[in-house]
Amino acid sequence: MPDNFADRLLAVSEQKNSALMVGIDPQYERIPAEIRTAATAQHGDGLEARAEAARQFGYAVIDIVADQVVGVKPQSAYFEAFGPAGVAAYADVLDYAHQAGLLVVADVKRGDIGSTDAAYAEAYLGDGPAGARPFAADALTVSPYLGRDAIEPFVTLARQTGRGLFVLVRTSNPSAGDVQDVGNDSPVYLRVAQMLHTMGQALLGKQGYTSLGAVVGATYPDDVARLRVVMPNALFLLPGFGAQGATAEMVAAAFDKDGRGGIVPASRSILYAGEGQTDWRGAISEATLTANEQINAVRLRR
């Protein structure tokens, strides 16, 4: 049986003294000009050039942050926007992050009926035929709109391969409540949380956390606290820190007394910290250091 994802994540977090994960969201217009210029010189002005710029920006970010953070969370949407060449770049960025010793969460928010989800599970958590993985993620994000069927195939394969998943429970966006708050006494997000808590016992690691994690928006701090009670064993992926306005203080309730249990992704606030500057690499490194300090100040405060 391969090592449990939750155990691996907690080990890397402790070793690096970080609960930060850098989101890789390459919006073409915001990629440093030197990278875009080189890609255009090589590939012209279409999707291939954009995909190459996304790849090179992803590599550069990984080089800069690798020693400081738990892992990276490349966002598939920004790569799919560049077509098949973009998706090839996505796979390369996942591989590159692994080679840099980082954990990799594929932020793809997949979710479908059971038979189809088995294929998505193969894509992101499977070992692939002849040892070639389709997309080399350690975990992926999953949407629960279709209910338990949409989650089970991922749990089954995660158990076999020692990988993990983060299911959307309470998202960070303004209209999160349109669906997630329906049901006064027992709203959707709490029901999903209860279901995941039960299912997650199948992926429990040696350190008390399960590889069936939850996406819990840092922008809703009261819900972070409420969900921590319902899901005591779940790793929380806590988007919303930085560009979406959440502070480190707002995720405090996600962490246990040893500062474990929460992973804070930050994307735009780090990637584009040096936008338009010559020393964008230094700005990314600085922003990463600051974010780490802010999060550690909260999670390690006893």
Place this chain on the structure above:
Amino acid sequence: MPDNFADRLLAVSEQKNSALMVGIDPQYERIPAEIRTAATAQHGDGLEARAEAARQFGYAVIDIVADQVVGVKPQSAYFEAFGPAGVAAYADVLDYAHQAGLLVVADVKRGDIGSTDAAYAEAYLGDGPAGARPFAADALTVSPYLGRDAIEPFVTLARQTGRGLFVLVRTSNPSAGDVQDVGNDSPVYLRVAQMLHTMGQALLGKQGYTSLGAVVGATYPDDVARLRVVMPNALFLLPGFGAQGATAEMVAAAFDKDGRGGIVPASRSILYAGEGQTDWRGAISEATLTANEQINAVRLRR
């Protein structure tokens, strides 16, 4: 302003006398042996060979069904399972279907926060830089777990490009109710339907239907009828016919008095109708003919 997706779909449906859409779900082990053998001879035994088999099977299915059906609905999961090469095959299958005069629904079930969804919208509904589309779909499927934010970017771009979307309302799988039925008096699926009905007015075509469609599982016929009342202008994509057990009778309520308003996708019951047989092409053609007749008997019954 380009032609409205709903208008285009209704025109093709009338011209071909069909409300059937063939789902392209290439499960590797079920692809005809002659196609797998040829792909393996060319590419060995890994992801490239599987991707090539999926591409060639997709092309073959399109050749067989093109004259009989409204369009195709290639399921991204089965292509993503073959890695970046699989996604390249996916894009090629979309292109090939267009060249065959078919409408193309990319079944990808994407859905994220607004800024990220704008990238997904670009990927599937955008015109792309330098005239090269990332993925040449006419419409895509979208998941509403994140609420209105997750839908708006698609509506905005669909309006500009004359394309469309089908948002999950009531899915066809057994555990659909885990999330969708929450909220006794006013459950999630009805609230999503009401929200979509309002939003859909922005994409209304000349024939009274909107390009903001809904996915409504044929396996829940009572809900098909209930949702038709709430969403009188929405095209319904009605999965569940065939392999999932729904009959043509179960989607009757989706159609108006002129036999319009519903699109019935069928995947496994058509694709694998001739599984293991030498004349699998003939079996696919026959299954398509039968499905068309069954659906037309119900939708044109007046």
